[in-house]
Amino acid sequence: MAPWPDGVGRRVLAEVDSTNAEAARLAPDLSGPTWVLGLRQTAGRGRRGRAWQSAEGNFAATLVMRVPDGPAFAAQRSFVAALALQDALAEATRRPEAIRLKWPNDVLLNGAKVAGILLESSGQGGTPGPLCVGIGVNLAQEPDAGTLEPDALAPTSVLSATGIRITPEEFLDLLAPAFATWETRLTTYGFDPLRRAFLDHAAKLGEVITARTAKDSLTGTFTDIDADGALVLTGAKGRVVLPAADIFF
Numbered sequence: 001m002a003p004w005p006d007g008v009g010r011r012v013l014a015e016v017d018s019t020n021a022e023a024a025r026l027a028p029d030l031s032g033p034t035w036v037l038g039l040r041q042t043a044g045r046g047r048r049g050r051a052w053q054s055a056e057g058n059f060a061a062t063l064v065m066r067v068p069d070g071p072a073f074a075a076q077r078s079f080v081a082a083l084a085l086q087d088a089l090a091e092a093t094r095r096p097e098a099i100r101l102k103w104p105n106d107v108l109l110n111g112a113k114v115a116g117i118l119l120e121s122s123g124q125g126g127t128p129g130p131l132c133v134g135i136g137v138n139l140a141q142e143p144d145a146g147t148l149e150p151d152a153l154a155p156t157s158v159l160s161a162t163g164i165r166i167t168p169e170e171f172l173d174l175l176a177p178a179f180a181t182w183e184t185r186l187t188t189y190g191f192d193p194l195r196r197a198f199l200d201h202a203a204k205l206g207e208v209i210t211a212r213t214a215k216d217s218l219t220g221t222f223t224d225i226d227a228d229g230a231l232v233l234t235g236a237k238g239r240v241v242l243p244a245a246d247i248f249f
């Protein structure tokens with residue numbers, strides 16, 4: 001296992017409402033990037049205002065870090081997080097081929113959702129603050145499918161898919177070094193190596209998928225991720241570039 005990254009802090013809390021909320025509260029007093037791990041999370045937040053259920057034994061943590069201002073810099077950290085999750089889950093499960101990345105913010109194990117990423121800025125009053133990279137992983141239990149939206153991808157957990165038990169603290173020891181490695185690659189070589197690595201592990205590349213944006217629903221072949229991290233679909237309307245969407249398959 002790689003060592004804990006230099007200069008990165010760690011706070012472990014027995015119970016927290018949301019690690020993203022706690023990270024935002026702590027941010028003004030932190031001197032460097034810090035992981036906030038909640039062993040019990042009572043009001044976990046998912047994307048698009050959804051709730052995130054964090055059952056006992058699951059991983060709920062947020063890395064609070066400073067990035068240059070601008071949405072591109074924040075969005076690149078969701079690729080850092082996804083690739084770090086790919087590495088950490090591959091190490092934990094010893095089944096790298098079973099793990100795929102669902103653009104932009106989910107991780108699949110045997111085709112079912114095992115992890116999600118939620119990026120939030122901790123800024124207040126219009127001033128951007130440090131970025132909160134929230135990560136939830138179903139280590140021990142998956143949510144009851146009946147509690148999810150009807151078109152949500154089926155959930156799974158590391159335990160039910162593989163029989164492997166790993167604690168949140170052990171998982172953080174895998175994830176934090178992996179995140180630091182991808183962050184260093186990004187800041188040293190730029191976004192392209194991350195784009196290529198993501199494509200190597202992307203779910204449904206070359207297949208027909210449906211992407212829903214706030215305004216539209218588009219079906220086409222998932223052909224690429226562009227230099228800004230946007231999804232490229234090719235279909236009846238030609239090549240369509242979607243900076244933000246939810247994808248369904």
Ligand SMILES: O=C(O)CCCC[C@@H]1SC[C@@H]2NC(=O)N[C@@H]21
Nearest residue numbers: 018044045046047061116134136
């Ligand atoms: O798939 C999603 O909708 C994203 C889920 C992100 C959940 C994590 S759990 C740790 C962190 N704290 C939160 O309140 N949410 C994120």
